[in-house]
Amino acid sequence: YLAVSVLSSTGTGTLGGNHNHLLEWAAASSLGVALAVAVLRANQRPVFQLASAALGLLLLLQTPSLFETPAWLQRELSLLSDSKREGMQNIFQYVTNNGGTAYSDNVGLLLTTGKKLWSTDPFTQTHATFYGRWDESELVRTIERGEFAQIILRIDVFDPKDGAGDVSPGILQAVRNHYKLDQRNVENIYVPVTSRRNDGTLNEEN
Numbered sequence: 744y745l746a747v748s749v750l751s752s753t754g755t756g757t758l759g760g761n762h763n764h765l766l767e768w769a770a771a772s773s774l775g776v777a778l779a780v781a782v783l784r785a786n787q788r789p790v791f792q793l794a795s796a797a798l799g800l801l802l803l804l805q806t807p808s809l810f811e812t813p814a815w816l817q818r819e820l821s822l823l824s825d826s827k828r829e830g831m832q833n834i835f836q837y838v839t840n841n842g843g844t845a846y847s848d849n850v851g852l853l854l855t856t857g858k859k860l861w862s863t864d865p866f867t868q869t870h871a872t873f874y875g876r877w878d879e880s881e882l883v884r885t886i887e888r889g890e891f892a893q894i895i896l897r898i899d900v901f902d903p904k905d906g907a908g909d910v911s912p913g914i915l916q917a918v919r920n921h922y923k924l925d926q927r928n929v930e931n932i933y934v935p936v937t938s939r940r941n942d943g944t945l946n947e948e949n
Contacts, residue, residue, distance in 0.1 A: 745771040776802070830929035834895065837932065843892025846882075848909050849930065852895060865909040872911045879913055886917040889935030894922055897930050 748771040783795035862868040871877035922933035
């Protein structure tokens with residue numbers, strides 16, 4: 744189980760992968776350590792008893808670190824500051840007041856505003872697209888047609904230094920080509936560069 748979990752944990756580095764891929768490895772490691780402690784305790788030889796005590800002490804010393812959030816997880820697991828909380832409330836109001844469709848890499852935002860979900864896990868969606876296991880063509884075409892009244896993303900799609908994160912290359916390029924930045928907040932809100940006239944034809948905006 745430990746060997747297989749180590750193999751599966753290599754998916755952490757794939758496009759769209761994140762720290763959730765380490766859960767199996769963490770579970771297998773916990774079971775392995777528990778078994779090792781049990782074997783050492785069952786052996787009456789002094790050297791094994793000392794090894795068991797040393798292992799237990801090592802685990803005890805690491806306990807305080809369990810209550811600390813690693814720097815690479817602070818963005819996802821830390822509580823929002825007051826300014827970020829206010830920013831998210833503003834975005835929530837903006838999306839709620841707009842009756843049109845929306846797309847976002849923030850699933851929670853779409854759920855709370857009653858918008859349609861195209862995916863329940865943008866990370867997995869991006870990874871599956873990269874390996875040809877999910878067809879994003881209809882989603883990309885919807886973006887290219889400007890059918891989303893707003894697209895809300897954590898990244899700035901026009902900043903080459905900003906990593907794509909859980910946005911696939913196809914979606915990223917479609918947003919760049921057919922949307923413009925409308926609001927920059929704790930997340931970025933994009934609107935179509937074209938609008939529709941009353942007769943349904945497209946009207947290019949400056």
